[in-house]
Amino acid sequence: MDLNLFNAASAEEAAAVLRPCVDIQRWIDQIVQERPFSSVDELAAFAGRAAHPWSVEEIDGALAHHPRIGERAAGTSTEAGMSRREQAGVDQSGETARRIRAGNEAYEDKFGRVFLIRAAGRSAGEILAELERRLGHSPEDELPVIAGQLREIAVLRLRGVLEA
Numbered sequence: 001m002d003l004n005l006f007n008a009a010s011a012e013e014a015a016a017v018l019r020p021c022v023d024i025q026r027w028i029d030q031i032v033q034e035r036p037f038s039s040v041d042e043l044a045a046f047a048g049r050a051a052h053p054w055s056v057e058e059i060d061g062a063l064a065h066h067p068r069i070g071e072r073a074a075g076t077s078t079e080a081g082m083s084r085r086e087q088a089g090v091d092q093s094g095e096t097a098r099r100i101r102a103g104n105e106a107y108e109d110k111f112g113r114v115f116l117i118r119a120a121g122r123s124a125g126e127i128l129a130e131l132e133r134r135l136g137h138s139p140e141d142e143l144p145v146i147a148g149q150l151r152e153i154a155v156l157r158l159r160g161v162l163e164a
Helices: 003-008 011-018 025-034 040-050 056-063 078-086 094-111 124-134 139-163
Strands: none
Touching: 003 040, 011 025, 025 040, 040 139, 056 139, 094 124, 094 139
């Protein structure tokens, strides 16, 4: 969808475009209400600002839609397709993949939520290094990192939808 169509869409249609980017209703509502935008850059900048801060409840709700790193999202939804494209560079075999799977389990045991990272543009080795680094965080230190990664994913997906 191009920006002009997004700006002219009904509130329901615009929300449907935004929801696969991140399923946080407050964020969706703010963007829909702020239209029209003069450029994708303006929209992306506003989307980033609207995503700060997200509550723990909003983050946990959004994470319910994200597969583990190294696992392919199932289904035919727009969000599953986005996730598969974002993780396309993550090798699912070999020692690095095994260590990512083990790290995912350790992360979930420690933090009670799925490990989230913007996978697009990162190698499996980079993801593993970041996973291992973040395992050293306290829950209080990790939450803003998760929020930042979720924000990056949402804005990247939004750009992808409107620049396709």
